Amino acid sequence: MGRRRRPRGRAVNGILLLDKPVGISSNDALQRVKHLFHAQKAGHTGSLDPLASGLLPLCFGIATRLSAFLLDADKHYEVRVRLGETTTTGDAEGEVLERRPVEGIGREQIEAVLPQFTGVISQVPPMYSAIKHKGERLYKLAREGIEAERKPREITIHAMRLGDIEGEEFDLYVHCSKGTYVRTLAEDIGEALGCGAHVVALRRSGVGPYAGHPMVSMEQIEQAAAEGNAALDALLLPVDTALGDWPAVHLNADASYYLKMGQPVVVPRAPTEGWVRLYEEPDRFIGVGQVQDDGRIAPKRLLTGSG
Incomplete structure (x- = not known):
C-alpha cells in the first residue's frame, strides 16, 4: 500500500x-x-x-x-434600496429594465407595506442565484438569456425596520430565516409600492448567535x-460559540463514554427537548446531541478526532 x-x-x-x-x-x-x-x-x-x-x-x-x-441559522441584513428602478439582477450590478415615478412615496407609504412581507411568506428565487435547474446554476442560465421556471419557497421574515430615507433610497434592517433573498424582498416591496425597486448596497450584520458580534x-x-x-x-x-444559543449539557465520565460509543444516555437535569451542546469533564466541548422522546440524549455530531 x-x-x-x-x-x-x-x-x-x-x-x-x-x-x-x-x-x-x-x-x-x-x-x-x-x-x-x-x-x-x-x-x-x-x-x-x-x-x-x-x-x-x-x-x-x-x-x-x-x-x-x-x-x-437566522440572518441579519442591512440593505439600501433604490425606488423607481428595476434591474436584471435585482441589484445595482444589473442593467436597468424599467424606470417608474416615485413621487408621493415616503416613510408612511413604505411602512404601510412592510407588514405584508413580515412573518412566513412565499418568495420566488431570482434567476441570478446559485439554485440549480436541471443541473445548471440559475445565474448561468440567466447570463445566457434563459428564463427558467422557479417554484416559490416559504421563508420567514422575523422583523423589518425602516431606517433613513434619502431621496429615492431608503435603509432597511432585516432579520430573516435561511434561504431569504434580500434582492427579491426589495423587488417585491417596490412592486407593492407601485414603482419597482432594487438593492444598491447590502451588508450582513448577523448569523445565528453572532448577531452584532465584532x-x-x-x-x-x-x-x-x-x-x-x-x-x-x-x-x-x-x-462551540457556533451554537452559543443552545443549552449546554455536561456529561460525567460514564455518560461521556457511552455517548461516544453512539448510545443515547440519561443526563440528570438536562433539557427535555431540542438540540444541545455536549461537554465532557472538565469543560471540553465534544459535539452536538438531541433530546429523544424518552428524555435520553442521543449523539448527533461528535467532534472527537482530527479536523
Whole structure:
C-alpha cells in the first residue's frame, strides 16, 4: 500500500468572523484567508454576493463539522434600496429594465407595506442565484438569456425596520430565516409600492448567535499573518460559540463514554427537548446531541478526532 499523503498546512481549529469586503466572492475570500492561516481545512457557512459585505463566518478544522448549523441559522441584513428602478439582477450590478415615478412615496407609504412581507411568506428565487435547474446554476442560465421556471419557497421574515430615507433610497434592517433573498424582498416591496425597486448596497450584520458580534477585516488578518501564527490564532473564536444559543449539557465520565460509543444516555437535569451542546469533564466541548422522546440524549455530531 502507498503511504498516506500528509495534509498540507497547519491544523487550525476555530471560527473566524470575517468582514467580507465588497467586490470578491465568498469562496475567493475563504481561499485568501485559508492561505494566510496556512490552514489544512476551512469552509464558509453560506455565500454572500460579491456586491455584499459583512459577516461571513469561516470554519477551520473540526469547526467545519458544525458549518451546516450556521448555514441553517437566522440572518441579519442591512440593505439600501433604490425606488423607481428595476434591474436584471435585482441589484445595482444589473442593467436597468424599467424606470417608474416615485413621487408621493415616503416613510408612511413604505411602512404601510412592510407588514405584508413580515412573518412566513412565499418568495420566488431570482434567476441570478446559485439554485440549480436541471443541473445548471440559475445565474448561468440567466447570463445566457434563459428564463427558467422557479417554484416559490416559504421563508420567514422575523422583523423589518425602516431606517433613513434619502431621496429615492431608503435603509432597511432585516432579520430573516435561511434561504431569504434580500434582492427579491426589495423587488417585491417596490412592486407593492407601485414603482419597482432594487438593492444598491447590502451588508450582513448577523448569523445565528453572532448577531452584532465584532468582525475581523481582511487587513487585520494580513497584519496578524505578518506577526505569526499566534497572532492569527488569537483572531479565532472557540468552536462551540457556533451554537452559543443552545443549552449546554455536561456529561460525567460514564455518560461521556457511552455517548461516544453512539448510545443515547440519561443526563440528570438536562433539557427535555431540542438540540444541545455536549461537554465532557472538565469543560471540553465534544459535539452536538438531541433530546429523544424518552428524555435520553442521543449523539448527533461528535467532534472527537482530527479536523
